[in-house]
Amino acid sequence: xxxxxxxxxxxxxxxxxxxxxxxxxxxxxxxxxxxxxxxxxxxxxxxxxxxxxxxxxxxxxxxxxxxxxxxxxxxxxxxxxxxxxxxxxxxxxxxxxxxxxxxxxxxxxxxxxxxxxxxxxxxxxxxxxxxxxxxxxxxxxxxxxxxxxxxxxxxxxxxxxxxx
Numbered sequence: 001x002x003x004x005x006x007x008x009x010x011x012x013x014x015x016x017x018x019x020x021x022x023x024x025x026x027x028x029x030x031x032x033x034x035x036x037x038x039x040x041x042x043x044x045x046x047x048x049x050x051x052x053x054x055x056x057x058x059x060x061x062x063x064x065x066x067x068x069x070x071x072x073x074x075x076x077x078x079x080x081x082x083x084x085x086x087x088x089x090x091x092x093x094x095x096x097x098x099x100x101x102x103x104x105x106x107x108x109x110x111x112x113x114x115x116x117x118x119x120x121x122x123x124x125x126x127x128x129x130x131x132x133x134x135x136x137x138x139x140x141x142x143x144x145x146x147x148x149x150x151x152x153x154x155x156x157x158x159x160x161x162x163x164x
Contacts, residue, residue, distance in 0.1 A: 047122060051105050059088055060098045061107060064116065070126040072134050074108070074116045 014024040044065075048058045063084045067074045076084075085095045099116070102108050107123075108116045118124075124131040143151045 048107075051107065053102070053105050053107070057098050057101050057105075060084070060095070061102055063087065064102075064108065065118070065123060068118060068123065068125050070130070072117055072120055072124065073111065074118065076114050076116070078114075 010028045012026040012028070013022050015022050044058060044062060048054075048061070053061070064074045064076075067076070067080070069075070081092065081095060085092055088095075090098075099108075099110075103110055103116075106119060108118050111117050120131060120134040120137075124134065145151075
C-alpha cells in the first residue's frame with residue numbers, strides 16, 4: 001500500500017501594494033491518508049466457496065452484512081434474529097447453528113452475546129483509512145509447506161483468532 005506526503009503547507013497573503021504591508025495571512029495545512037490499493041471485485045459466493053461455507057450459511061452471511069455498521073460490527077437483537085430467521089425460513093436453533101459455522105469459518109467472530117465482528121480482511125464499510133486502522137488489529141500470516149500447501153492464519157491482538 002502506498003503512502004503519500006503526510007502534510008503540505010500553503011500560505012496566502014493579502015498585501016497592500018501602496019504601503020507594502022501584509023494585511024492578512026492564511027496558512028493551510030494539507031494532510032493526505034493512505035491511498036486505497038487496486039482491488040479485484042470478489043463475490044460473496046466465490047469467497048464462501050474458497051472458505052468451504054455452505055450455501056445456506058451464505059444466505060445468513062448476506063443478511064448479516066446488510067446490518068454491518070461503520071465500526072465493523074453486526075448487532076443482532078432478538079427481534080432482528082427473529083426477522084432474519086423468518087426471512088430465511090429457519091428456526092432459531094438453525095440460525096444459531098449457522099452463526100456458529102460462520103464463526104468457525106473465520107468470516108465473523110462473536111464479541112458479545114448479541115454482537116459479531118466481521119473480519120476486516122474480507123468485509124468492511126466506511127472510509128479506507130478507517131478500514132486500514134481496523135486491519136492493524138489483525139496479523140495475517142501465510143505459510144507454505146515444502147509440498148506447496150498453504151496455511152493462512154489471522155490473529156487478533158486480543159488473542160482471539162480468525163481461521164482462514
